[in-house]
Amino acid sequence: MMKRAQIVEPLKPLLITEISIPKPPQNGAVIKTCFSGICHSDLNQWRNYIDQGEFKKHFTDNPNYVLPIVPGHEISGVVYSLGEASAENIKVGDRVVVYPWIGCGTCGYCVNDNTPLCDRRHHGVGIGAPGGYATYVQVPDTKFVVKVPDSVPLNVACMLPCSGLTTFSAVKVAKVAVEKTTLYKGKASLLVIGSGGLGLWCLQLARSLLPPTTKIVAADINEKSLKVASEQGFECIHWNLEMTKEEASKMAASKSYDGSYDCVIDVVNSSWTAEKAFGCSHRGSTIVMVGLFGGAFKLPLPQMVHGARTLQGVLTGVLPDLRELVQLVEKKSLTPPPIIYFSLDDAYEGMCRLNEGKLQGRGIIKYDG
Ligand SMILES: [Zn+2]
Ligand SMILES: [Zn+2]
Numbered sequence: 001m002m003k004r005a006q007i008v009e010p011l012k013p014l015l016i017t018e019i020s021i022p023k024p025p026q027n028g029a030v031i032k033t034c035f036s037g038i039c040h041s042d043l044n045q046w047r048n049y050i051d052q053g054e055f056k057k058h059f060t061d062n063p064n065y066v067l068p069i070v071p072g073h074e075i076s077g078v079v080y081s082l083g084e085a086s087a088e089n090i091k092v093g094d095r096v097v098v099y100p101w102i103g104c105g106t107c108g109y110c111v112n113d114n115t116p117l118c119d120r121r122h123h124g125v126g127i128g129a130p131g132g133y134a135t136y137v138q139v140p141d142t143k144f145v146v147k148v149p150d151s152v153p154l155n156v157a158c159m160l161p162c163s164g165l166t167t168f169s170a171v172k173v174a175k176v177a178v179e180k181t182t183l184y185k186g187k188a189s190l191l192v193i194g195s196g197g198l199g200l201w202c203l204q205l206a207r208s209l210l211p212p213t214t215k216i217v218a219a220d221i222n223e224k225s226l227k228v229a230s231e232q233g234f235e236c237i238h239w240n241l242e243m244t245k246e247e248a249s250k251m252a253a254s255k256s257y258d259g260s261y262d263c264v265i266d267v268v269n270s271s272w273t274a275e276k277a278f279g280c281s282h283r284g285s286t287i288v289m290v291g292l293f294g295g296a297f298k299l300p301l302p303q304m305v306h307g308a309r310t311l312q313g314v315l316t317g318v319l320p321d322l323r324e325l326v327q328l329v330e331k332k333s334l335t336p337p338p339i340i341y342f343s344l345d346d347a348y349e350g351m352c353r354l355n356e357g358k359l360q361g362r363g364i365i366k367y368d369g
Pocket of ligand 2: 052104105108110119120
């Protein structure tokens with residue numbers, strides 16, 4: 001038997017049930033879950049809507065959000081059983097993470113490993129199909145099972161398929177912008193808005209992948225989160241929600257080398273932060289939008305053209321990049337965000353604390369045995 005937690009009704013506690021352990025699909029596997037991250041996207045499922053500013057978009061027509069849902073798309077564990085036609089390089093007992101962003105498998109995006117762009121992406125683990133808020137998880141194809149080197153602990157590895165991969169994709173976009181600016185100015189500056197679970201990965205990856213001349217600064221309204229970034233050696237800006245765009249960008253400017261930023265990565269991406277991200281940019285800047293907090297903001301259109309700014313949205317990341325990220329974490333000893341553990345029975349409490357902004361780091365469900 002296995003145990004799992006489901007979202008049955010919006011904003012209500014999770015329902016814990018026991019069911020039989022699933023059989024592995026023909027090409028796939030069943031993973032015994034060791035750790036499962038609690039992501040902000042789980043909160044969107046739990047609320048059953050995402051705030052889109054002027055109107056609240058309900059997920060009634062989105063197959064990924066039809067309740068009940070077993071959330072959890074940041075999964076690490078060991079291979080428990082394998083289908084008859086599973087890949088030969090994956091064995092029972094292997095330490096693995098699950099790539100959850102699975103698409104239809106047949107469209108042009110899917111056959112070229114760009115599943116996040118699949119229009120029919122509703123087979124994702126923890127997104128359409130049952131996810132990691134369960135002691136066992138079914139994965140449809142072993143292609144989406146990525147082995148974890150012995151030197152990378154599974155509690156760290158579980159964060160890689162979403163918070164790690166998403167920020168890795170954002171830093172890859174930033175890298176192009178930063179390297180171009182460095183060519184012209186000899187150096188560049190990056191502002192990372194948000195220093196929680198995603199922001200701390202983003203800062204670590206930026207430090208590891210961007211030219212060493214890059215000035216990297218973290219901004220947040222949460223002083224406790226900033227303290228962690230500061231302890232990791234990053235310069236920090238403590239904003240507060242009362243600040244106007246001008247006040248926030250003036251404060252941010254004091255830490256930059258030329259008054260604003262060549263690149264801004266917004267891992268929160270709320271109405272409030274997106275406006276500030278734009279305010280901290282200048283001619284030629286790239287603004288990378290990552291978070292799914294929700295909302296909308298007014299965009300001064302001439303400043304896009306006169307300022308030749310780039311506004312780029314980043315949606316998770318592709319399977320080859322998860323493999324690359326796992327290797328990168330093995331080679332470079334990146335400091336993971338602080339981890340706050342919850343049992344499966346307490347997963348709801350973890351979601352509530354994330355919702356209230358009271359998790360300094362990543363909330364992770366830890367399974368026994
Ligand atoms: Zn996520
Ligand atoms: Zn597809």
